[in-house]
Amino acid sequence: MTLALETQGLVKTFGGLTATRDLSLKVERDARHALIGPNGAGKTTVINLLTGVLRPNAGRILLEGSDITALPAYRRALMGLSRTFQINQLFADLTPLETIALAVSEQRGEGMHWWSSLGRDATAADEIGLLLQRFHLTEVMNARTATLPYGKQRLLEIALAIAAKPRVLLLDEPAAGVPEAERQDILAAVASLPRDVSVLLIEHDMDLVFSFADRISVLVNGALFVEGSPSEVARDPRVKAVYLGEAADA
Amino acid sequence: MPWYEMPWRERTGIVGSLYDLSRWRWGEMLFWTLALMAILLFPHRYLILTEIAWLALFVLSLDLILGYAGIVSLGHAAFFGVGAYTAGLLALHHIIDEPVLALLVAGLAAMVLGFVTSFLVMRGADLTRLMVTLGIALLLRELANRFSDITGGFDGLQGIVMQPVLGLFEFDLFGKTSFIYCLVVLFLMFLLARRIVHSPFGLSLRAIRNNPLRAAAIGIPVNRRLTAIYTIAAFYAGLAGALSTQSTALASLDVFSFERSADLLLVLVIGGTGYLYGGLIGAVVFKLLQDVLATWTPQYWQFWIGLILVVLVLIGRERLHRWTRWGPERIKTILDARKSAAVAGEKTP
CATH class of the missing domain: 1.20.5 (Single alpha-helices involved in coiled-coils or other helix-helix interfaces)
Structure with missing residues (x-):
């Protein structure tokens, strides 16, 4: 069985700083995989390498068996690799309706259609409608994204990643900064992701990690530190030491 | 059945809302009715009306790249100039005598230049783009100056005699034909632009202007889309230049001038970016202000234009x-x- 996503000996340096150190990570198909680690462990760098925002200094990245190391970000997205951002990266002047309609039309390969009007196709309209409904965005769908409350923007952030119909989804701290009242919406959205989508979750919130993941990789100083099932990782004394050490330092 | 394939459009207002995005508003119809009525209302002002019409088309071109795709340019006159000289040379040497056909060829010439230079413009961010576009326009101006045996140098192309539009409508002394011709071209090109900005392609441009990082992350080939709209905008600017030549039977070096590119930005800022009408309204306001101020204070009208601009931006x-x-x-x-x-x-x- 091919892996959904794999890195082989990935290295990324920024000047003298090594952010990713010989990282070989395997995400199984249909996995619920979490990548955790203390602050500054290089988790977001890994996501940026995987999605093509950054280029690695060495190593390879395989998406469902094919080498994507040299491909630009948009090609990877079209091949089914989608992500959310730790800090919302939305289209401030667009409404949620336009945002989702855009992602759906791009996914359907209609991005260069300059003559047709948006979402006139019934199946496309269905997809757009269902996504907005699922992420509780229907009532705000005609408001400018910049004016939405943070929780709604966070939901749109995830909805936008899902709209691309990914085969592998990278979630970068989806619940970060979301007020308690809207947190449940985010957690429910994450929990009800389609089963046939492989997910790599990066998160600080241990409750979310342990309720969601069936496999956990711990990243420390850019290198893979420990990997295993949630119970194995929870019992591992080295992981405790890293987290407690961090807590003691802080 | 996967969840994203279930019928949902009936249960939400989605279809209506999508339809609303590109619906014709009352204000728009009013605007075009007024534009059409100008033919009857101001029979003595055809010259300025014609200038407004081709300027509006020129600003529309800048709005497509700046207002929608976020590409700044200080050298949009490059395409205007190529269109203007192409139309002029075609008519002067009787290569293509029919104005509409010559107009299209002039637009295409500018379009080719737009496509080629787009690759230079895609490199780098705003400041680089300002400098590159400015440089290209200056370069073309000097080329036109150098090859004065073709372009007529500072004297410009002289002795152009325009043939009737479509072989039917003679250009008259009062400029009525000119104005109607420019207005029709403007309206048709506006319809096309309106169609483009409301299409999935147009929406992707707005997304790129907002956040190119995220646009790439959902599978949008950012540079390819920018190249496409830059090329289209060059076509529009070329048409505007050709219209200016055809309506005045004149083309001179100042079609490439820096002032023309700078004025263009000014006009768009006055009217507002990113909703198509900004360019049209800006052109009307700018030309009328220029007209009124120039009669009132011929030497200092630019002072007042400058003041109005500063106040507009500050407020x-x-x-x-x-x-x-x-x-x-x-x-x-x-x-x-x-x-x-x-x-x-x-x-x-």
Whole structure:
């Protein structure tokens, strides 16, 4: 069985700083995989390498068996690799309706259609409608994204990643900064992701990690530190030491 | 069946809302009705009306790249100039005598230049783009100057005689044909632009302007889309240049001038970016202001244009809109209050 996503000996340096150190990570198909680690462990760098925002200094990245190391970000997205951002990266002047309609039309390969009007196709309209409904965005769908409350923007952030119909989804701290009242919406959205989508979750919130993941990789100083099932990782004394050490330092 | 394939459009207002995005508004119809009525209303002002029409088309071109795709340019006159000279040379040497066909060829010539230079413009961010576009326009101006045996140098192309539009409509002394011709071209090109900006392609441009990082992350080939719209915009600018040549039977070096590119930005800022009408309204306001101020104070009219621009930018267009709406809305509230008071008065006795 091919892996959904794999890195082989990935290295990324920024000047003298090594952010990713010989990282070989395997995400199984249909996995619920979490990548955790203390602050500054290089988790977001890994996501940026995987999605093509950054280029690695060495190593390879395989998406469902094919080498994507040299491909630009948009090609990877079209091949089914989608992500959310730790800090919302939305289209401030667009409404949620336009945002989702855009992602759906791009996914359907209609991005260069300059003559047709948006979402006139019934199946496309269905997809757009269902996504907005699922992420509780229907009532705000005609408001400018910049004016939405943070929780709604966070939901749109995830909805936008899902709209691309990914085969592998990278979630970068989806619940970060979301007020308690809207947190449940985010957690429910994450929990009800389609089963046939492989997910790599990066998160600080241990409750979310342990309720969601069936496999956990711990990243420390850019290198893979420990990997295993949630119970194995929870019992591992080295992981405790890293987290407690961090807590003691802080 | 996967969840994203279930029928949902009936249960949400989605279809209506999508339709609303590209619906014709009342204001738009009013605008074009007024533009059409200008033919009858101002028979003595055809010259300035014609200038407004091709300037509007030129600004529309800048709005497509700046207002929608976020590409800044200080050298848009490059495409205007290529269109202007192409149309001029075609007519002067009787290569293509029919104006509409010559117009299209001029537009295509500018389009080719737009496509080629787009690759230079895609490199780098805003400041680089300003410099590159500025440089290209200056370069073309000097080339036109150098090859004065073709372009006529500072004297420009002289002795152009325009043939009737479509072989039917003779250009007249009052400029009526010119104006109607320019207005029709403007309207058709506006319809096309309107179609483009409301298409999935147009939406992707707005997304790129907002956040190119995220646009790439959802599978949008950012540079390819920018190249496409830059090329289309060059076509528009080329048409505008050709119209200016055809309506004045003149093309000179100043079609490439820096002032032309800078004025263009000014006009778009006056009208507002990113809703297509900004360019059209800006062109009307700018030309009328120029006309009024130039009669009032021939030497210092640019001072007043400058002052108006500074005030406009400082106040901000949104606030200005609120102020202009404040008056009518205030009157409406007072009238409503009186009406309800009167109704209440009738009920009480």
